[in-house]
Amino acid sequence: MQPTFNEDRTLSELDHVRISRLLQRDPRMLRNPAVPTGSPLHEVLEGADLVSPREMPPEVVTMYSRVSVEDTATGKRSVLTLCYPEDTDPAEGFVSVLSPIGAALLGKRVGEIAEPGSPGSAPPPLRILEILFQPEASGDFTL
Structure with missing residues (x-):
């Protein structure tokens, strides 16, 4: 059974717009097999509840959390720090x-399980313990 990626997701309107534009502006992203149409990221964007950055609950993982x-x-x-591709640095998390x-991780809350793949595949599910x-x-609504 495939995990459902858009359950219990909350995104800021700004994160939603930026990620959508990221996928649209770079043709390589659209052809990237890691981000196919219908991928978990597309499901998150399509199914998440959107809120203004000022109304974002503090227990939700947002960009640069x-x-x-x-x-x-x-x-x-x-x-781990959730970032855009240009800032990726696995050695630094x-x-x-x-x-x-x-x-x-995107849009999940403290205490929830983030399932990065289908059951039996790497990487394993992660429990979100705390947002540091x-x-x-x-108070940064534009990062």
């Missing part, structure tokens, strides 16, 4: 929204 996560299979904890992990930084909660 820094989150503490736990691998549900091993219990290993890590800190910066994960692109175009990656399976990034798409799975969220731009909107810090």
Whole structure:
């Protein structure tokens, strides 16, 4: 059974517009097999509840949120920052929204499970433990 990616997702209107434009403006993104039409990221964009950045609940993962996560299979904890492709740096924990992990985290809440792939495939599901930084909660509504 495939996970449903748009359940319980909340996106800021600004994140929604920027990610949609990212996918539209770069033809390579449209042809990128990691982001096919009907992909988890497209499902998130199409099915999420949209709110203004000023109304974003502080427990929701938004772009440039820094989150503490736990691998549900091993219990290993890590800190990830959800970012745009140009800022990706896996060694520093910066994960692109175009990656399976990034798409799975976007719009999820603390305590929820982000499932980056279909059951049995890597990477494993991640439990969102804490949001260490969220731009909107810090008063930055344009990051």
